Amino acid sequence: MVVADDFYFSGLNKPGNTSNAVGSNVTTVNVNNLPGLNTLGISAVRVDYKPNGLNPPHTHPRATEILVVLEGTLFVGFVTSNPGNKLFTKYLNPGDVFVFPEGLIHFQLNVGKTNAIAFAGLSSQNPGVITIAKAVFGSEPTIDPNVLAMAFQVEKNMIDSLLQAQSD
Template identity: 65%
Template sequence: MVVNTLAYIALLAVAFSLASASDPSPLQDFCVAVNDTNAAVFVNGQFCQDPKLATPNDFSFSGLRLPGNTSNQLGSMVTPATVAQIPGLNTLGISLARIDYAPYGLVPPHTHPRATEILTVLEGTLYVGFVTSDPDNRLISMVLYKGDVFVFPQGLIHFQLNVGTTNAVSISSLSSQNPGVITIASAVFGSKPAISVDVLTKAFQLDKDVVANLQSKF
């Protein structure tokens, strides 16, 4: 009886492992298949060095202690702490970002194609929100104060606006070592080469001169 029970458990374990198997989540925008290894590059992470050569510097980053320069058109600055800044993050599936906001500074609508973001307000008052997918396109938003936390689900368009009269600071944790970012306005109106004006005028119901003006800004 014990042997049969153990065999049954073993079969369940095998079945579960097969059922739960899946490809790893992509850490880049796309990967074109090639047969020639000389034309290939390493994807989904970085090459790993010998672990015996690791040092504390591979797992640390001091950049988040420094305020970001918000003297720009948007009045905000994002300081990332991804695998590019912290090599030891490779394969660990997490990263951080510090965001500084001047009064009324904005992080414009954008998405992270590979990560959910959880934002914590360290200083100031932020109006934040995200928009659900089609067909509802429902805005979920609120005002956050010091110590408040808000979650932006993976892939959804979201934003942050400092609605206070003083500087604001937040820290975001993201569920990828390379979350990626697509800023909607610059992606649509600043693509290289430019998206056809005919496409944009019809998509946004704008005059061609308005579209041309927007494209010139990006």
């Protein structure tokens, strides 16, 4: 039994809590909290950033993202896939739009002195999100530090330090 509320979400007008380690907050509207999106192939987010706040490198395995800046100045970018791994970046101001292609690692950093707000549309009812640092350094169980040291070409003690920081 479908009702009007299945197609309604309230709250994107409210700032998210940016009092966290990265200084950003993502408010998600997808099929999990707006059932009317089922089979429509779209979702949305609001991202709030405090000054120097970061939406850390992440990927959406099932969606392209189009980001629109409402307030503030963001430094954004994405990296192409192997073998090129080319970085594309841009500084965005209110009214600017940037696209992050499906599955590519991307980020946003507030480089302004005030809070920033952006809205994004995604081309999936459930785009998924994989935050790179959390996935690599926060997995359960932990990826063997020797594997990570070899992958990142650093000493194992550096990996041990990163793993410890992630668990704190």
